[in-house]
Structure formats: structure tokens, C-alpha cells
Amino acid sequence: MKRIAITVLALAWAFSFAAAQEKLSIAAAANLSAVKDQLGAAFARMYPQYQAEFTFGSSGSLVTQIKNGAPFQVFMSADTGFAQDLVQAKMTTGPAKVYAVGKLILLTTRNLDLSKGLAILEDPGVTHWANCNPETAPYGRAAREALIKTGIYESVAPKLVTAQNVTQALQFTLTSADAGFVNKSALFSKEVQAYDKEGTFWFEVDPSLYAPIEQAFVVLAASGDSKPAAAFADFLSSSEAQAVFAAFGYGKP
Amino acid sequence: MELAPFLVSLRLGAWVTILLLVVCFPLAWAFARARAGWTVFLEALTSLPLVLAPTVLGFYLLVALSPRSPVGAFFQSTFGLRIAFSFVGIVVGGCVSGLPFMLTSLKTGILGVSPGLLEASYTLGKGRLRTILRIVIPNMRAALFAGIVTTYAHAIGEFGIVLMIGGSIPGVTKTVSIAVYEHVEALDFSGAQVYSIALVAASYVAILALLFMQRRGARR
Numbered sequence: 354m355k356r357i358a359i360t361v362l363a364l365a366w367a368f369s370f371a372a373a374q375e376k377l378s379i380a381a382a383a384n385l386s387a388v389k390d391q392l393g394a395a396f397a398r399m400y401p402q403y404q405a406e407f408t409f410g411s412s413g414s415l416v417t418q419i420k421n422g423a424p425f426q427v428f429m430s431a432d433t434g435f436a437q438d439l440v441q442a443k444m445t446t447g448p449a450k451v452y453a454v455g456k457l458i459l460l461t462t463r464n465l466d467l468s469k470g471l472a473i474l475e476d477p478g479v480t481h482w483a484n485c486n487p488e489t490a491p492y493g494r495a496a497r498e499a500l501i502k503t504g505i506y507e508s509v510a511p512k513l514v515t516a517q518n519v520t521q522a523l524q525f526t527l528t529s530a531d532a533g534f535v536n537k538s539a540l541f542s543k544e545v546q547a548y549d550k551e552g553t554f555w556f557e558v559d560p561s562l563y564a565p566i567e568q569a570f571v572v573l574a575a576s577g578d579s580k581p582a583a584a585f586a587d588f589l590s591s592s593e594a595q596a597v598f599a600a601f602g603y604g605k606p
Numbered sequence: 607m608e609l610a611p612f613l614v615s616l617r618l619g620a621w622v623t624i625l626l627l628v629v630c631f632p633l634a635w636a637f638a639r640a641r642a643g644w645t646v647f648l649e650a651l652t653s654l655p656l657v658l659a660p661t662v663l664g665f666y667l668l669v670a671l672s673p674r675s676p677v678g679a680f681f682q683s684t685f686g687l688r689i690a691f692s693f694v695g696i697v698v699g700g701c702v703s704g705l706p707f708m709l710t711s712l713k714t715g716i717l718g719v720s721p722g723l724l725e726a727s728y729t730l731g732k733g734r735l736r737t738i739l740r741i742v743i744p745n746m747r748a749a750l751f752a753g754i755v756t757t758y759a760h761a762i763g764e765f766g767i768v769l770m771i772g773g774s775i776p777g778v779t780k781t782v783s784i785a786v787y788e789h790v791e792a793l794d795f796s797g798a799q800v801y802s803i804a805l806v807a808a809s810y811v812a813i814l815a816l817l818f819m820q821r822r823g824a825r826r
Contacts, residue, residue, distance in 0.1 A: 411791060413791045413792060413793065414790075414791045416793065417790060417791065417793060438793075480688060481688060481691050481773070483773070486774070486788060486791065486792075488788070488791070488792040489788075489791040489792055513775070514691045514773030514774070514775060515773060515774040515775070516773070516774075517769065517774075517787070517788075517791065521770075524668065525690075525691075525773060528668050528669060528672040528674070528690065529668070529671065529672045529673060529678070529688060529690035529691055529771075530691070530773075
């Protein structure tokens with residue numbers, strides 16, 4: 354009896370591995386962190402046999418990690434440049450494909466007169482504003498570009514605090530900075546929901562002030578002949594995935 | 607290569623070391639002399655930064671120093687100072703994370719001074735302050751030096767906390783370790799090299815000086 358029980362347990366253990374979903378590791382730009390759960394769930398509905406696991410960072414640092422052998426199968430960049438960088442390094446299985454267009458917002462948790470638009474940063478009431486590093490984070494680059502185009506970058510630069518990725522820019526904005534440039538999808542993360550009042554706590558930066566943040570992904574060559582990666586690539590261009598991105602404030606590619 | 611990150615790091619190291627020296631000496635004295643059992647709990651608390659992830663410290667400091675918290679609000683209203691994103695902020699962070707380095711060195715040093723010497727001094731009618739200045743400190747020179755060097759080196763190498771509460775403001779909170787990180791992130795490896803080599807060289811010299819000092823102490 355005991356032997357049978359052990360055999361059954363051993364078989365169950367062995368089969369639990371056979372039945373386990375195949376894992377897919379995705380390196381994703383920090384702005385996608387709010388989308389993760391829904392995107393993962395939509396992917397699981399379409400391909401129940403695979404399980405997506407996300408690692409977040411600034412696009413620049415993820416590219417560095419990938420170039421140095423980080424074992425990711427898909428890279429979801431916050432722009433096309435960083436994805437293109439890997440294509441040129443011949444580290445991808447195909448070209449970079451745009452999956453969503455990011456939108457930039459200025460967020461504050463204080464009583465600021467946002468009707469002034471970007472010029473509010475010149476206000477003496479704003480002593481610190483946060484932006485992510487323009488060299489490594491596409492949202493940071495977009496914000497800098499918008500301020501330069503508006504002609505106020507020089508005057509507000511002394512009050513700038515630089516975050517290492519867009520999520521940290523959000524942390525700064527929620528704690529010590531008076532305002533900060535973040536991705537629109539950040540409005541959907543838990544800590545921010547109290548401030549999701551357009552015009553009071555945030556406004557969308559005029560998209561004509563910056564080059565569109567076309568977020569592209571690539572399937573990495575190091576993944577070999579990865580079926581989960583190919584499935585995920587298919588999924589990203591599906592209407593299901595697009596619906597998730599639209600729900601989180603991203604534009605269509 | 608910019609010089610500013612080096613200056614920020616050196617200034618950070620100096621402030622942290624001086625402040626900790628002042629704060630830790632009485633604390634180390636008290637811990638070394640403590641008979642009461644409960645002080646061990648206090649001592650454990652001061653050693654916490656040694657093992658705690660810098661991100662935990664950074665997170666708590668970020669929240670504690672925000673103008674929304676009582677501490678941050680006090681500094682904001684009294685001194686008009688926003689601690690997070692300021693040089694004061696990274697000094698505070700450096701002091702918290704460097705505390706155990708200074709404290710353990712000083713405590714070891716104080717315990718290493720023979721009680722006979724102290725008693726002789728007291729018997730000869732010298733007060734406690736004089737005894738500390740003339741007997742204790744000269745006799746714990748090696749430990750004092752070790753405390754200063756490790757604290758200074760650790761403050762310069764501090765990364766996690768500065769990253770989380772500094773905001774990388776050039777000339778204010780952008781230290782060498784942050785500069786290295788940003789250069790690597792921007793895929794500018796040669797830029798990162800310059801700063802890194804300088805850090806390696808400076809750290810090596812510091813450790814070397816420490817070892818020389820220890821040998822000299824052992825020979826005597």
C-alpha cells in the first residue's frame with residue numbers, strides 16, 4: 354500500500370513538471386510595469402501553455418544586460434532606437450516591430466495650476482521636478498525635447514532631479530519632487546490612482562512637442578528556436594494585446 | 607571626464623566621516639562600558655545597516671525625508687530645505703549606512719585600551735574627559751584610523767541609497783558611483799572606465815594604508 358502511494362506521488366511529481374507551462378522571459382521597459390498583469394493574463398488566455406515573466410528596467414540598461422548575455426527571449430523597448438540597436442548587433446531573429454505608442458504626461462501630487470501647461474515648472478512653487486535620464490530612457494528624452502521646444506528647458510534645468518528610469522521618476526514625483534514627467538500608463542498603477550484627475554494632477558504633454566515614443570519589441574536570437582517567444586510576438590500584434598495597451602492609455606502603432 | 611562627481615564623492619565622504627566620528631564616539635564608549643542587558647538590542651539596531659539591503663534604507667529614507675512626512679515637513683518649513691535630492695540628504699543616507707563601520711571600529715578600539723591604564727589615570731586625579739583625550743584616544747589610534755578609512759571609503763562607494771534619494775543632480779548629488787552607473791546605462795563603457803579606474807585606485811590605496819597602519823600597530 355505504502356509503495357503504491359509512493360509511486361503515485363512520484364508520478365504526480367514527475368507529471369507536474371510535464372504539465373508545467375513553458376516559461377518565457379521578457380525584458381520590458383519600465384513604463385510597461387502597470388500593464389504587466391493584464392498583458393500577461395491576455396497572453397495566457399491565448400496561449401495557456403506558456404507563461405510570461407517580466408523583468409523591468411530602463412531600455413538602455415536592459416540592452417546592456419542583453420548584450421552581455423542576459424537570458425531574455427523577448428525585449429520590449431520604450432522606443433525603437435534601443436530595439437534597433439540590438440537588430441544592428443545581429444542579436445535578434447527579425448526586425449523591430451512597434452507594439453504601442455507611449456504618451457507622456459506631467460504628473461503632480463500638489464496643488465499646482467496645471468492650466469499653465471509646461472510653464473508651471475518655472476513657477477517658484479516648483480523647486481524640484483523629476484525626469485528620467487534622457488540618455489537611457491525614451492520618456493526622459495521626450496520630456497527634454499518638449500521642454501526645449503517650448504523654450505523653457507534652460508530656465509527649469511537647475512530644478513531637475515534625474516531618475517534612472519520612468520518608474521523612479523514616478524517614485525520621486527510621489528514622494529519629494531513637486532512634479533514629474535511619467536508615462537501615461539503610470540496612472541493605472543496602485544499608488545497613483547488617487548491622483549488620476551486630469552487637469553488637477555496631470556495633463557498630457559502635447560504630442561507635437563516630441564518625437565512619437567514608438568515602442569518596439571524584438572525577439573532575441575539567443576532564445577534559439579523559441580516557440581513561446583514566437584507566440585508572444587504573434588500575441589503582441591493581436592487585437593487582444595492592442596486592447597490591453599489601449600486600456601492603459603497607449604496609442605495604436 | 608567631469609571632475610564634479612569626484613568632488614561630490616569626496617565631500618560626501620568627508621562629511622559622513624566627521625559627523626559619524628562625533629556621533630559614534632560617545633555611543634561606542636557607552637556600548638563598550640554598558641553592563642545592562644538591554645543595550646544589546648540597541649547595539650543590534652545600530653548594526654542593522656551592515657546587513658540590510660541599501661534599497662530598504664533608500665526606500666525608508668525616501669519616504670521619511672519626503673516633505674509629506676513629519677521629518678521632511680519639519681526641515682522644509684524650518685530651514686526651507688528639501689532633504690531628498692539635496693547634498694544634506696545623501697549625507698544623511700551615508701551616515702545611516704556608514705554608522706556600523708565607525709561604531710564597531712571605535713568600540714573595538716575602546717575595549718582594546720587596558721583598564722589598568724584608565725584606573726591609573728583616574729587614581730592620579732585626572733577627570734574622565736582628560737583621560738579620554740590623553741589616554742584612550744592615543745591608545746586606540748589604529749582603531750580610530752580603521753574607523754575613519756572604512757567609513758570614508760564606504761561613503762564614497764555608497765550607491766544604493768544615493769541612487770534612491772539623490773536624484774543625480776550634477777555637482778550636488780551626482781557621485782562617482784552614480785556617474786559610473788549612468789555611463790554604463792548609456793552604453794558609454796569608456797566613460798565608465800575612467801571613473802571606475804579612479805575608484806579602484808582610491809579604494810586600493812585606502813585599504814593599503816589601513817593594512818600598513820595595522821602592521822605598525824601589531825609590531826608595537
